[in-house]
Amino acid sequence: MMRLSITIAFIMGAVCSAQAHDMVPAAPQSQPILVKNATLHTVLNGVQPQTDLLLKDGKIAAIGQQLSADNATVIDASGKHVYPGLVALDTTLGLVEISYVRSTDDTEDVGTDNPQLEAGAAFNPDSELIPTVRANGIAYAQVVPRGDGLAGQSTLVNLDSWTIEDAVHRAAVQVHLNWPTMPRWGVKTDEQKAKAKAAYEQKIKDIDQHFQSAYRYALAAKAKQIKTPDERWQAMLSLFDGSGKLFVHADKQQAIEDAAAIAKKYQLSLVIVGGYDAWRSADVLNEMHASVVYTHMLDLPERSDEPIGQAFKIPALLKSAGIPFAIGFSDDWDSRNLPLAAAQTVAWGLTTDEALKAITLDAAKIVGASDLGALAVGYAGSIVISSGDILDPAFGKIEALYIDGRKVDLNNRHRQLYHKYLTR
Known part of the structure; x- marks a missing residue:
């Protein structure tokens, strides 16, 4: 019991000391x-x-x-x-302090239908991680909720503030949808493959149903016929009036094109986050004027038959395909490596100016910040x-x-x- 008490005291002390810089x-x-x-x-x-x-x-x-x-x-x-000042996209800065201490992790909520949740509500401007990140020249960060399905809305913040009110920088409304994935492990027989495909297709139908309900709500709101307000669909109105953007987290070509089909159906402004296969879907994405936040610059290949440098050269492939993109780093403290990730693109096909633009002006454009x-x-x-x-x-x-x-x-x-x- 004494050892347990000492351990708990140590953890609580670490948590308390890590709450404010x-x-x-x-x-x-x-x-x-x-x-x-x-x-x-x-x-x-x-x-x-x-x-x-x-x-x-x-x-x-x-x-x-x-x-x-x-x-x-x-x-x-x-x-x-x-x-x-550099702009870091797809971060969880200020939402998590110590990843293994649950009480310091506010990155996600329960459920798969939470478009009304705002990451800024949980943002901690006193996080010890923030000064270590801005020391690398990062002045702004897109703070993004995690989770399944419609996870909520991200917030663009500056990294030197007293409160969230001081931190928020004007940008477009950003609603995040984590696209379902097909199981990769334990699916070997034809029966297992059929079940996995059916489950994936059902999840897509559920997503379509969510957007159909939100679209009908938007039509009713436009006609001033809302009798019973729904905070979920209220939070998605900006997607249908053009003032907001839908950020879909997806990597595989099928997932990207399925997400694009939903966005096209409801005429939504689409941003693909992750985007490993986005260059393969150039025709689909360019038709919709979609953008990509590429987040795998320092990763290994996704497929065993791909060359070792596949992840490194994708920004150059996106550039060749004419797809607007930015470089992101999907992490909290590790997002300080954003300049290194951009530098890697120079060795794999981009110019230095293009690499810098991918973590400054192009990143700002994607989140709708016109003055950064x-x-x-x-x-x-x-x-x-x-x-x-x-x-x-x-x-x-x-x-x-x-x-x-x-x-x-x-x-x-x-x-x-x-x-x-x-x-x-």
């Missing part, structure tokens, strides 16, 4: 910030060496040569690189200053991160422990 969120920008003589990786207008950038009132106010501003904080960035992901006048003043290539984890050396013109504290638990054990 020590870094204080930055105050709103109060005076102009002028970055001088930097190499700007604008994403929209190429790389501009020896160029100045002015941040004012949380926005990029000017870009050019020999800029000046009254009462500005001047940063000499000679020899430095400036990038837009580029260095351009009017865009958010969210920038990264580094001494090297941000896609190179060994030599990137990020020196500063600004979110909406606010300088973010890059200290974090990993850095503290590193310095602690240097003195041992």
